[in-house]
Amino acid sequence: MCANSQRNPAAGTTSDCWPCYEGRLSLYCFVITATLVLIPSVPQIYYGIVPNVWGAVLWGPVLYYALINMIIRFVLRNSDYQVAIRASFLGFVEAVSVLVICFAPTSWQQFGVYGCFMAFFHYSEFLVIAYANPRTLTLDSFMLNHSVHYGLAAAASWIEFSLEVYFLPDFKRYGYIWVLGMALCTFGELIRKSAIITAGRSFTHLVQNEKHSDHKLITHGIYAYCRHPSYVGWFWWSIGTQLILINPICICVYTFVSWLFFHDRIYVEEYSLLNFFQSDYVRYQKRVPTGLPFIKGYLIE
Numbered sequence: 001m002c003a004n005s006q007r008n009p010a011a012g013t014t015s016d017c018w019p020c021y022e023g024r025l026s027l028y029c030f031v032i033t034a035t036l037v038l039i040p041s042v043p044q045i046y047y048g049i050v051p052n053v054w055g056a057v058l059w060g061p062v063l064y065y066a067l068i069n070m071i072i073r074f075v076l077r078n079s080d081y082q083v084a085i086r087a088s089f090l091g092f093v094e095a096v097s098v099l100v101i102c103f104a105p106t107s108w109q110q111f112g113v114y115g116c117f118m119a120f121f122h123y124s125e126f127l128v129i130a131y132a133n134p135r136t137l138t139l140d141s142f143m144l145n146h147s148v149h150y151g152l153a154a155a156a157s158w159i160e161f162s163l164e165v166y167f168l169p170d171f172k173r174y175g176y177i178w179v180l181g182m183a184l185c186t187f188g189e190l191i192r193k194s195a196i197i198t199a200g201r202s203f204t205h206l207v208q209n210e211k212h213s214d215h216k217l218i219t220h221g222i223y224a225y226c227r228h229p230s231y232v233g234w235f236w237w238s239i240g241t242q243l244i245l246i247n248p249i250c251i252c253v254y255t256f257v258s259w260l261f262f263h264d265r266i267y268v269e270e271y272s273l274l275n276f277f278q279s280d281y282v283r284y285q286k287r288v289p290t291g292l293p294f295i296k297g298y299l300i301e
């Protein structure tokens with residue numbers, strides 16, 4: 001544990017140095033689980049030791065993952081265990097997604113690509129907060145339980161994908177739309193993560209209603225080009241996930257619902273930011289757009 005650590009598991013807050021204890025622990029669990037699940041599974045599938053990729057996923061990775069979980073349960077306690085189990089789960093999803101890309105029937109390969117982006121997004125949210133603002137690091141930083149709507153949206157996309165693979169398998173390989181989705185997800189990830197790193201201590205996953213003593217107005221780096229880069233990144237990333245799956249219904253619904261969500265969120269957030277930073281924020285608003293199409297934010301006439 002870091003020498004200047006202020007770790008307080010009961011409060012769910014963590015250390016103030018990098019790599020902070022939880023950051024390192026999560027990284028080990030993510031990488032080790034992904035590696036231990038992936039490496040023995042590849043020859044098993046490649047040499048046909050198990051009948052097919054679905055059988056291999058069941059008998060290889062799931063068994064290794066169960067074993068890793070038992071070890072984590074045995075070695076770690078309390079909040080350490082909670083961090084480890086989440087990071088390990090995301091490492092497992094990452095590894096299984098790679099196996100699906102490599103060995104599953106063609107129409108399912110996109111689902112593997114989607115799984116890789118999903119697992120990476122959620123894990124890297126935790127790791128980047130551990131780097132940028134470790135004092136706010138909690139289990140929620142994985143964003144796994146972001147909201148019921150988020151869970152429902154994910155489930156809807158899995159259902160749409162499965163139904164279309166079953167009834168319209170050729171449609172799922174239409175053109176290179178899914179490659180465009182990968183580009184959009186990568187672009188979104190880069191924008192969002194650079195926003196979190198640039199904002200540092202001013203970045204919190206939850207919108208603040210009271211100004212913290214070290215909350216500074218950020219207007220440099222990526223914030224010089226748009227006022228809400230982390231939302232811009234998330235918006236395009238979420239549409240990108242549906243382009244990867246070539247889910248026409250979810251592409252439309254995700255675009256509309258995400259736009260509405262960020263429209264309302266930016267309005268509320270800017271109301272607080274105007275209270276915190278007053279004329280400085282008004283000047284910033286005049287200079288820099290929100291970054292999201294047709295969203296103006298909370299403007300004082």
Ligand SMILES: C[S@@+](CC[C@H](N)C(=O)[O-])C[C@H]1O[C@@H](n2cnc3c(N)ncnc32)[C@H](O)[C@@H]1O
Nearest residue numbers: 195202204205207208216217218228229230231
């Ligand atoms: C989830 S972060 C999102 C930040 C920003 N909206 C973005 O998209 O990059 C929310 C927190 O960031 C803070 N915040 C937003 N813009 C900021 C800025 N330009 N400078 C400092 N803090 C900011 C808000 O007060 C809020 O508590």
